[in-house]
Amino acid sequence: KVSHLALLPQGQVERRRRVVAMVEQADLEGFGSCSNEGECEAVCPKSIPISNIARMTREYMKATLTGRD
Numbered sequence: 001k002v003s004h005l006a007l008l009p010q011g012q013v014e015r016r017r018r019v020v021a022m023v024e025q026a027d028l029e030g031f032g033s034c035s036n037e038g039e040c041e042a043v044c045p046k047s048i049p050i051s052n053i054a055r056m057t058r059e060y061m062k063a064t065l066t067g068r069d
Contacts, residue, residue: 003052006059016063023060033057 002022005015041050 002059003055006055015059019056019059019063022056 002015002019005012005018036050036054038050040053041048
């Protein structure tokens with residue numbers, strides 16, 4: 001969802017809040033950060049492509065480091 005919001009004009013308003021909440025929840029549930037090796041993509045039960053994971057990581061970095069959308 002975060003990746004999708006980052007690409008749409010209407011998603012610009014809420015994407016920062018959503019990505020921070022999503023990553024914080026993933027941390028609480030014990031998910032590790034992306035290693036960019038593609039291993040998670042190969043075994044993902046939802047078939048989430050690594051390009052979406054990379055976009056989420058970029059959005060998270062922008063949201064936490066710059067405080068901007």
